[in-house]
Amino acid sequence: MPSVLMSVQQQLIRVNNSKVFQFLVIAVIIISALLIGAKTHRISENALAILLMLDVGVTIFFTIELSIRFLADPQKKQFFKNGWNIFDTIIVIGSLIPSGGTGILLARLLRVFRVLRLVSMIPELRILINALLKAIPRMGYIALLMFVIFYIYAAMGSMFFNRINEVLWGDVSISMLTLFRVATFEDWTDVMYETMAVYPMSWIFYLTFIFLTAFIFLNMMVGTVLEVMGQEHELYRAELHGESPEGAEPASRAQIEKLEHELAEIKALLVAKSTTTDVLKEPR
Structure with missing residues (x-):
């Protein structure tokens, strides 16, 4: 009996590692996304019934696929220590909730999130998400410094430009929204020319603010993400070659x-x- 179980597990491992099986899972995820989009259109009752049948088929396929992955894992206790496996399990279990009754909203939301399973299936997307999550703590300090700069410039703008345009510079909170518009280059020259009509040297205010926020702090954020992404690529390469992370140093x-x-x-x-x-x- 143990030999039979080992043989079955070996077969499941081969199926799970098969490129054909992985491409099939990705194709079903894409079909699931198309089904969600199709339901948002006005379609006939017959077409809606076909879509519901396909949705049931997709749910059954995802349940079988997750079961194969779980049974193929030689260390069952370690399966749910992987965040991506937990995410897939929640999405699959949530898809089993009937789409009618009180749970209709939750069921629809979880079916929408099934599209995110592409991230867990494609290693390159996992690297991007992992890099973003690991970069958030570092980016938090940059964002905090940006907030300080925004607040200082918003207070200055509210003091100097309040009587020029109260809609844009009425108080600190409104001024920060105006500065966000300036930082994103959304018709910021109109705001600048309006204040320059009263204060000709006010262009210094805008240019220094743009230089600090758009050119320095945003590039610091991009650099942080790229640094963490490079580290994630090194870790992924080390895992593919069976090396330890220290081996890449x-x-x-x-x-x-x-x-x-x-x-x-x-x-x-x-x-x-x-x-x-x-x-x-x-x-x-």
């Missing part, structure tokens, strides 16, 4: 010097052995 200077010393000793031994061989070969 560059060697230190001490390690390089130790390696050079060992190579010098090996070279000296080879030279000594070659000399001894030549002496023995000389005719007496």
Whole structure:
């Protein structure tokens, strides 16, 4: 009996690792997304019945696919320690909720989120999401500093430009919304020219604000995300090659010097052995 179970698990592992099976899962996820979009249109009762049948088929397929992944995992206890597996399980279980009655809204929302299963199926998308989640704490400090800059400039704008246009500079909160418009370059020149008619040197206010927010802080955020994304790519490459994350780190200077010393000793031994061989070969 144990040998039969091992044989079945080996078959499930081959199915789970099969490229055809993975492409099939991705295709069903795309079909599920199209079904959700089709239901938002005005369609006939017959077409709606067909869509409901297809939706049931998609739900059954996802249940079978998750079961295969769980049974193919040699360490069942570790399966639900993976965040992506927990996410897929919640989505699949949520899809089993009947779409009628009091749970109709929850069922529809979870069916919409089935599209996000593309992220768990495609490694490149997982790298992007993992990098974004890991970069959020670092980006939080940048966002906090940006908020301080926004607040300072909003207070200054409200004090100087309030009488020019109260709609845009009435108080600090409204001024921050106006500055967000300026930072996103949404007709910001109209705002600047309006205040320049009264304060000709007010362009300094806008240009310094744009330089700090759009050019410095936003680029700092992009740089943070790119740095974390590079680390995630290194981790993924190490996992593919069966290496530990530490194996991807560059060697230190001490390690390089130790390696050079060992190579010098090996070279000296080879030279000594070659000399001894030549002496023995000389005719007496």
